[in-house]
Amino acid sequence: MKEIDYDRAEYVTNREVENDEGEKTGRVKMFSYDNEEYYYEMECPYCSNEWEDSQELGQRPWWIECPECTRSINVNRIKDAKKKEIKNRGPDADLDDVDVT
Numbered sequence: 001m002k003e004i005d006y007d008r009a010e011y012v013t014n015r016e017v018e019n020d021e022g023e024k025t026g027r028v029k030m031f032s033y034d035n036e037e038y039y040y041e042m043e044c045p046y047c048s049n050e051w052e053d054s055q056e057l058g059q060r061p062w063w064i065e066c067p068e069c070t071r072s073i074n075v076n077r078i079k080d081a082k083k084k085e086i087k088n089r090g091p092d093a094d095l096d097d098v099d100v101t
Contacts, residue, residue, distance in 0.1 A: 001041045001052055010035045017073055019045040028075055046071045
């Protein structure tokens with residue numbers, strides 16, 4: 001994967017990706033310097049294919065297609081996942097108590 005300049009990066013994530021059954025069987029490492037062109041390394045949660053690429057990602061939700069099995073993989077942003085978990089726990093949820101892997 002292209003080396004990341006963390007001082008310039010606008011977005012960076014390294015986490016597990018779920019399949020349709022909610023099982024975390026894939027992985028994504030992704031970063032962007034301008035929030036338009038995203039560089040990523042992906043392990044497909046459906047067929048375990050691994051590949052690197054870059055592409056422009058516009059409005060969310062983001063979907064990346066596996067070149068091997070052609071399934072679309074949803075890549076949510078971390079802050080969106082955090083908001084969802086907090087919302088599910090109620091208005092008094094502690095931000096530090098939320099697990100967002």
